[in-house]
Amino acid sequence: MAGLADIIACDSTICSIEDGVLRYRGYAIEELAEHASFEEVIYLLWYGRLPNCHELKALKQDLAENAALPPRIYDLLRMYAPWGNAMAKLRTCLSFLTHFDDEVMDHSFAADHRKAVRIMARMAAIVAAIERIRSGREPVDPATIRTQSLAELFLWLLAGEKPEPVAVKAMDKCLVLHAEHELNASTFAARVTVSTMSDTYSGMVSAIGTLKGALHGNANEQVALMLEEIGDVDRVEAYIDGKIADGGLIMGFGHRVYKNGDPRARVLKELARELGEWRQDTRWYDMAVKVAGLVREKKGLLPNVDFYSAVVYTYLGIPRDLFTLVFAISRTSGWLAHIMEQHENNRLIRPRANYTGKGAGTWLPLADR
Numbered sequence: 099m100a101g102l103a104d105i106i107a108c109d110s111t112i113c114s115i116e117d118g119v120l121r122y123r124g125y126a127i128e129e130l131a132e133h134a135s136f137e138e139v140i141y142l143l144w145y146g147r148l149p150n151c152h153e154l155k156a157l158k159q160d161l162a163e164n165a166a167l168p169p170r171i172y173d174l175l176r177m178y179a180p181w182g183n184a185m186a187k188l189r190t191c192l193s194f195l196t197h198f199d200d201e202v203m204d205h206s207f208a209a210d211h212r213k214a215v216r217i218m219a220r221m222a223a224i225v226a227a228i229e230r231i232r233s234g235r236e237p238v239d240p241a242t243i244r245t246q247s248l249a250e251l252f253l254w255l256l257a258g259e260k261p262e263p264v265a266v267k268a269m270d271k272c273l274v275l276h277a278e279h280e281l282n283a284s285t286f287a288a289r290v291t292v293s294t295m296s297d298t299y300s301g302m303v304s305a306i307g308t309l310k311g312a313l314h315g316n317a318n319e320q321v322a323l324m325l326e327e328i329g330d331v332d333r334v335e336a337y338i339d340g341k342i343a344d345g346g347l348i349m350g351f352g353h354r355v356y357k358n359g360d361p362r363a364r365v366l367k368e369l370a371r372e373l374g375e376w377r378q379d380t381r382w383y384d385m386a387v388k389v390a391g392l393v394r395e396k397k398g399l400l401p402n403v404d405f406y407s408a409v410v411y412t413y414l415g416i417p418r419d420l421f422t423l424v425f426a427i428s429r430t431s432g433w434l435a436h437i438m439e440q441h442e443n444n445r446l447i448r449p450r451a452n453y454t455g456k457g458a459g460t461w462l463p464l465a466d467r
């Protein structure tokens with residue numbers, strides 16, 4: 099089957115998508131987006147159940163204590179060209195972190211969970227440091243910031259000042275919504291990598307490299323580029339007609355699994371509306387709603403998670419080329435859950451290819467060719 103569509107590649111207890119309903123460990127995404135913090139979701143994904151207040155407090159403390167980066171990572175970031183691709187920078191940083199972890203090759207349950215905390219705790223600080231160093235500013239040390247919310251930590255480290263509660267709440271909801279999605283391409287890549295008994299960091303590097311593509315996580319940046327290009331709600335129809343006539347992809351629409359709509363897009367649409375009102379600037383929201391209406395009417399396609407998240411991140415003031423990195427911060431929780439599940443019950447992932455090439459050939463010596 100081309101693209102492995104509908105092929106079951108493993109058993110998993112982490113996430114289900116059935117009849118268009120997305121659940122993490124049995125909890126519907128709408129309920130989690132309404133009630134759960136990102137840290138509760140991390141616990142749920144890693145340990146299979148919701149934490150009690152002591153367990154949640156302990157996880158938050160662990161994450162806060164592990165958020166500081168090895169100082170040499172800042173030197174590494176200063177070596178990068180400022181204009182270099184931000185996801186490539188993140189990928190290299192994750193690889194670099196390997197060299198500061200003395201449990202890399204210990205795949206036991208306990209060591210995997212300790213590494214998961216260390217990696218999860220540092221993602222926000224790395225992404226913020228990428229932005230600050232490339233724009234000539236000093237990175238903020240996470241140890242100087244008093245918060246136990248990764249959403250708040252990220253926005254604070256990025257801007258260098260305490261974010262507003264409405265922004266923190268929106269960021270937290272985005273982190274919950276993007277945390278996990280069954281065997282999407284980047285999670286599958288992570289599982290394939292660690293199924294060879296390779297390490298957690300290698301799995302993360304594979305996952306980040308896979309999320310980077312425009313058909314997957316980078317679609318959110320492409321959506322923002324499209325809305326920037328459109329610029330005004332009056333220009334939406336001409337733009338969409340042109341796109342359809344060209345036969346090009348309309349980014350942020352369509353999905354391999356959801357054919358009747360992505361439930362996360364519905365939550366993000368509402369969040370985008372709220373943030374537009376908060377910012378007192380609904381231009382991006384209005385453009386997005388019009389794009390979605392026309393793409394549905396003229397192509398029969400519905401928005402996926404990357405469509406309205408681009409609007410939300412724009413209202414949160416996040417630079418456009420960091421959108422996929424923000425997705426990666428959140429999805430790290432899901433990648434790590436799958437890496438641990440793969441390590442716990444491992445069998446090498448090695449499918450077969452259907453050979454469609456030439457038949458058996460006869461060797462010709464070089465001089466006779």
Ligand SMILES: CC(=O)SCCNC(=O)CCNC(=O)[C@H](O)C(C)(C)COP(=O)(O)OP(=O)(O)OC[C@H]1O[C@@H](n2cnc3c(N)ncnc32)[C@H](O)[C@@H]1OP(=O)(O)O
Nearest residue numbers: 312313314315317346347348349350351352353354402404
């Ligand atoms: C977090 C995420 O990864 S969510 C996905 C993010 N990616 C995007 O938004 C990129 C745009 N979307 C796409 O490219 C696709 O919809 C994918 C990659 C997400 C899914 O791909 P597939 O499962 O292979 O698509 P599917 O089989 O449903 O496509 C059916 C038809 O709709 C078309 N189609 C699907 N999505 C789009 C789109 N966004 N724009 C235009 N046409 C599309 C396909 O080209 C195909 O047409 P055809 O039958 O004439 O060849």
Ligand SMILES: O=C([O-])CC(=O)C(=O)O
Nearest residue numbers: 278279281282283354403
């Ligand atoms: O599941 C997929 O194919 C892509 C997706 O929506 C995600 O990774 O969140």
